[in-house]
Amino acid sequence: MEQSFLAYLRGRCRSLPQVAVGIGDDAAVIQPPQANLIACTDQIIDGVDFDSSEHAYADAGYKAIAINLSDIAAMGAVPKSALVTLALPKQNATRIAGDVYEGILQAAAEFQVAIAGGDISTYDGPLNVSITLLGDVPAGDPWLRSGAKENDAVLVTGFVGGSILGRHLRPTPRVDLANRLREMVDVHAAIDISDGLSLDLDRLCAASGVGVELNIPAIPIHDDAIMLAEKSGCTPFEHAWSDGEDFELILTMSQADADKVLAMDHECEITQIGTILGRTGLWKRVAAKLVRLSPQGYIH
Amino acid sequence: MEQSFLAYLRGRCRSLPQVAVGIGDDAAVIQPPQANLIACTDQIIDGVDFDSSEHAYADAGYKAIAINLSDIAAMGAVPKSALVTLALPKQNATRIAGDVYEGILQAAAEFQVAIAGGDISTYDGPLNVSITLLGDVPAGDPWLRSGAKENDAVLVTGFVGGSILGRHLRPTPRVDLANRLREMVDVHAAIDISDGLSLDLDRLCAASGVGVELNIPAIPIHDDAIMLAEKSGCTPFEHAWSDGEDFELILTMSQADADKVLAMDHECEITQIGTILGRTGLWKRVAAKLVRLSPQGYIH
The missing domain is CATH 3.30.1330.10 (PurM-like, N-terminal domain)
Structure with missing residues (x-):
């Protein structure tokens, strides 16, 4: 044929x-x-x-x-x-x-x-x-996983979790958004979420030799994650944390650049979910102390 | 994993x-x-x-x-x-x-x-x-199937037929030879033999809008084609004509360039098997008349 x-x-x-x-x-x-x-x-x-x-x-x-x-x-x-x-x-x-x-x-x-x-x-x-x-890349250097710097803001596009309900078949790759951001600010590191928000964020951090303090309540949970949680026995947050195939981007850049990005309207939500730390690992602050989090996702 | x-x-x-x-x-x-x-x-x-x-x-x-x-x-x-x-x-x-x-x-x-x-x-x-x-391509234009011209010499590298006996697993891609020829002469058209000498030659001719008069006895039949013919019921020539996966090159160039190539030693045999005609199709001369030949090979 x-x-x-x-x-x-x-x-x-x-x-x-x-x-x-x-x-x-x-x-x-x-x-x-x-x-x-x-x-x-x-x-x-x-x-x-x-x-x-x-x-x-x-x-x-x-x-x-x-x-x-x-x-x-x-x-x-x-x-x-x-x-x-x-x-x-x-x-x-x-x-x-x-x-x-x-x-x-x-x-x-x-x-x-x-x-x-x-x-x-x-x-x-x-x-x-x-x-x-x-x-x-028409101008400047390609974004790598390895470029994140201490005190960078960590941003994520769109909403995450529950893509298995069908969204994973027709994702919206963030090509146009990425190219507008490249023209506007200096992105230090980037990765797309294919195996899970926390797992891919952990990979970016590992490649950069840094860690991240996460603002857990800020993580943009997709409605699909909420719907899936009604049947799955997991919480919506757990789906957002570990489901794969969101095909959203995680980006790091200076806080000043992030503030510029966050002040504008884009084709999709962009949310700051944390700040890069010098020490490795994923962390959240409980009272005044940092508590280590465990990355989870789809391991091939 | x-x-x-x-x-x-x-x-x-x-x-x-x-x-x-x-x-x-x-x-x-x-x-x-x-x-x-x-x-x-x-x-x-x-x-x-x-x-x-x-x-x-x-x-x-x-x-x-x-x-x-x-x-x-x-x-x-x-x-x-x-x-x-x-x-x-x-x-x-x-x-x-x-x-x-x-x-x-x-x-x-x-x-x-x-x-x-x-x-x-x-x-x-x-x-x-x-x-x-x-x-x-470090210098000049890439070779296409569509560049063959009337009166071009048609050359083939190596020997063809019977690769199924094992040669198809470890072929010698003619990368080094091609690059030396590119520096030496003006190759007009090229194709590699993946589906059979006659079928791939026919494709080159079709893409160029030309045909070829073949010198049938000159076709370099591989020893594997002779060995295979002892069991297959086909002739060695039929294997050379239609077996796939030789991964040799068919090249066309002016007769003067071909004479230059043929006068030199290369990493493998190079043989002139015909001359490009203005009229389409594969042909051989019997007495003074051209007789049309049927391309055969592996149709995917």
Whole structure:
């Protein structure tokens, strides 16, 4: 099916200036990035990251590109092009590929990403959508996990917890917001929340050799976390603390820059949830004493 | 297993200057290419492209990177960095990942490719190794399938046919040769042989809007094709004509450039197998008349 599907796909993919030669040669020829090239890859597997017995294949396609866009956003970068590899169950392969691409092309159009190339195989196994996303940082350095400094404010975008109720399939990667923030302030460190707020925050702190004093009541709990808590036996806070796949950003910057960001309206809520400490670990203040917290989340 | 395996992997991956930030952040930060960015992606699936009941997992890793290197060679490009996505069967996932990476790291070291990042999941299914390879063309334009011109000589590297006897697992991607040829002559069009000599030659001709008159006796038949023919019921020529996974290059260039190439010694044989015609199709001359030939190979 590969050749005929690729012919169909060439017709469906809009040409964008960043890709000089797209689908149909041995490799893609892509305009060079302005500065560093930013590259990430992530896969979505049926039965692991989504469930085709409950969800549409288009959702798998959308999610596969959105989670990569979230990684690109966490670098403060602009996404430019994608390579899409599909491993398709033999049965109904062409129909599934078409459905998956509906979601991929929708997300690609929303974020101006060109489909530069890919690979398609059929096999005895579940759908696997593996996407590599390429982008660049138009000005300044990419945001790393390792740049947090003592006394930085720690901000989080949106609301967290309970994404398993469905939000995880069609997340809003914070690409546009990240790029506006990059132009406005000096972000010291960033990470996207894929495995849980506390776990990913702990990773950022570990990479930076710092810790954080959290303002627990400030943590923006999503309505989904509250709804999920009614059945799960966990509290809404526990869901916000440890659920994965929020695809929100954790950002650190000077308190002065944070105050500037917090004073403005954005496409989503931005909340300060803590302050970076010189000592490692996650902490909250009880009376006058710091008490250590345990990061929790989805360990692969 | 992902976090601990990534920690192990960080220790195993040599740092190369082309990757500023590798495994361990949300995305990789890669030095920008000198001119166009060349990107390709290909996957190896257990039961489709190799068979873990017969072959070592390290071979799957080696093959996954080698087939991408072959695509990069077919563009006349220099490989620089790779993103590696593994979907691992749940049982023995860590051991399999380690074995696969032995092959990947061996090929990466041989071709000076930096492992810039990747993704790892476990699931109920066979091993899938999906690799995206990034490179660039240091000088001049990348080679496309579409550049062949009437009267071009058609050259092929190495010997073709019968790779299924084992050669397909550890092919020699013609990266070094391609880069020496790029410096020496003006290659008009190129493709690598992944689905069969005649089928891939037909694709090159179709992309260029030309055809080819083949010198059939000149086609360099591999000893494996002769060996395979003893059991298969096909002739050695039929294997050379239609077997896939040779990972040799088909190149077109002016006859004068071809004569220059053919007069020199290279790391492998280079053979002229035909001349580009203005009319489309694959042809051979019988007496004074052109007779049309049918391309055959592995249709995905």
